[in-house]
Amino acid sequence: MKFFRARRVRAVAITSFVAIFIIAMVSAWETALHPTNYLTGWMLLTIVVFLSLYNVRKKLTYPPLFKASSWMQVHIYAGYLSVIVFFLHTNARLPNGAFEIILYLIFVLIALSGVFGLYLSRTIPARLTHNDQEVIYERIPQFIRQFRKQAQSLIIKAVASEDSTILEQFYNHNMHHFMAAPRNFWKHIFKTSRDLNALQKKLQSEYRYLNANEIEIAKQLVLIIDQKHDLDFHYALQKVLKLWLFVHIPLAFSLLVLLVVHLILVYAF
């Protein structure tokens, strides 16, 4: 069996076994007429604290604390387990009281963002690879600037040498906004490439008004548009890969704080 498949099977088996064990233990506890809230509450707190240790491991790059990928696997499956314990703890019902509702919703949001992030992490990289260009996210604005300068130089060249403003007008009306910054974020996310070709087609439709030299320049502009689309594609998808963490991690920190408050409230009242 191949490595990833074997690992997945092993992790699912272990998680299932632990989940069944926890469910059985909670049932037995309940049958014995013990209150299960404290049991499941402490279990959940332990798992959540353990899940947050993954971020600590990421910061501690050098001490040999196992590979980050191993931590990631434990993080994913402990995350699934935490959802089961969470529903055992809350009886799968929305609690009463504003504080508990907030706590409940934050947990749900973290769980959903985690699953969503995992989905993104497993699907977006392949889409990025499928696009032939590979670009570092932080360098995208610099490349856009370069393409913009190239396009503007071509327009100036066309105006100066051909004494015609058709391309200049086209640039000002149609390309200026496009070349100014990363564009078409949602279209790239949802793979709607049909609309993306519109700008190129519009430019190509202008060929009939251009002389041979201008057509050559326009063809170069088409290429620039194409490359800019590639940059926008990388920008959008790589941004999504980074953005979900800006939801998941701050929520996780707030959950930790609220859990401490929750613990104090439970034991105080």
Add this chain to the structure above:
Amino acid sequence: MATEQVVEFSDSLQVLQKPKRWDAPFSFELSNKLEARAMTEKELDELLSIPPFSDMDSSRFPASLSLRDLLRNDTRIRLYQKGDAVVRVGDYGHSAFLILSGSCLAVLSGLDNKHLGRPNFKTKSVFESLIGIFTNPDSPEEGKQEDFFFQANKQSTAVDTDTSSGYVFVQDIPNVLAVDPNSLTNTKSDVMSEGTLFGELSALGRVKRNITVTANDPEATKVLEIRWQGLRDIMKYDGAFKEHINQLFRTRGLKEALRNSPLIGSAKLSESQWETVIAQTQFETHGSYDWYGSYKAWKAKGGDKEKAEPLIMKQGQYINSLVMIRTGFAKISITHGKSELTLGYLGKGEMYGLKELIRNISSGQPSPIQTTLRSAGYVDIVRIPTRTFEDIIFPNIPEEIKKTLLQEMAADELAKSTADENTLRADSSEENAVHKIDPAMKEFFAENRTLNGTATMLIDLDRCTRCDDCVTACASGHNNNPRFVRHGLTQGKYMIANACMQCVDPVCMIGCPTGAIHRNEKSGDVVINQKTCIGCTTCANSCPYDNIRMVNVRDTENDTAIMVDPVHGRPIEKATKCDLCVEHKGGPACERACPNDALKRVNMGDLPGLEKWMNR
């Protein structure tokens, strides 16, 4: 270094003349002004009057490459004071040396690294690594002067110290480091007298120096340094000199190389049989010695691929010898349409043609070679003639080894009978691995010479979320400056990132004037000693893969300003590259930091390991 000449055609047009060999003599590469001078006619006359040059027939050299001109341009006279290191063990050099006057001491063993300007290696403790994460500077490559500069060696006669700082700005160090005479007391050494030639095998074979040589004369020792280009041409036109060099290799290296080969070394040969095998073995060099330069040019401009990969053995020919790779790489391919399909490659110590030879012996019928062997850049081979193998070596190989070989061959034949053209296998014991790696991928590895790497950073782009955790982890252990760029050549879903691959043939080490780039004694990894790096960019320019970066260093005690060489007023540069986190426990941080199992440091010679990782 070639000088650029500007030829003026008219007032408005200036054309830069293409630099030529010998635009500047070898001695002009020295920073020491006393030695950086053209050789005088009198000195040339003297050189031509002493062996081995006096024994050479100068009429055999073409007018464009006369012996006198070769000596004038490809050699230089060096003067060393007693204790000065001429060559250091572990260095990779491109010169041989001839003692003209005085004597040298060959230190065979027992000399501590610290006496060679290299730090004694110490792995950081877990606690030190942990503290390092939190004490990393805000700016990259920030530190105090003593972090970057070699402390003046008071024993050295050649080092010009900057007394104001107490540290030497190593940009000014001539390529001489003195060895403290007291450090030589407990070493095993041998005196080499006038007329001795040394260093030629490591210069021509591009293997590391295995001894340290220091000047031994109380007066100055005069040494003629001959760069490899000159050695090559002298060998080309003077058969006796070539035979002399070959004889040196036969006596010093060949027997050991053959005996270290698992197969040939297993043959129970008598001393006289060994002598016969060694005498009948031939040496050949294929491809360009400075393949990394021609590879860069070929890659930049394109060109004749066939020329870049000279033929060693052609598919369909009768096998006339067993080939063993001495240094460099060879590519195995089969005819595929009008071109060739790469099946695999061979590195140092590996053999080609063995199975054909055994097949011929067992069947009694000569059969043609099934594959083509080409040089992948540069390769040094030894050829053991078929007759020598059949008559002397094979009969003396133990029966159990022969049996294993025959079984492997039978399995190979069976597989071949059911395989199509694309699945034909290389002459290697790693057939399955070769078989499972996509042919286009193998082509990509061979074409880009990445087969040189023992720790190539391979990234599976289908799993990489571009989170840069690998980059961050690297920076946290390396003065806040990552030692690689997560960018590079891509083929399919794999990227070979711009990280030092820890090459089998580390051409970056050739020509480092201070030996700052060296192999770590403990791990064997190629590392740079920041204190003795003079920022000359030789290593960065030599690296065929652009994996060494020059960086400015910043002074913590001077508001993180970029350090400037006070003599020349230029920023101080240092070469940086991936060192596989050799100072830290646990291995490369990049690999350990990847949360998605997307990054792996791969030994390209370990095809089963590579295949296993690619087909996870």
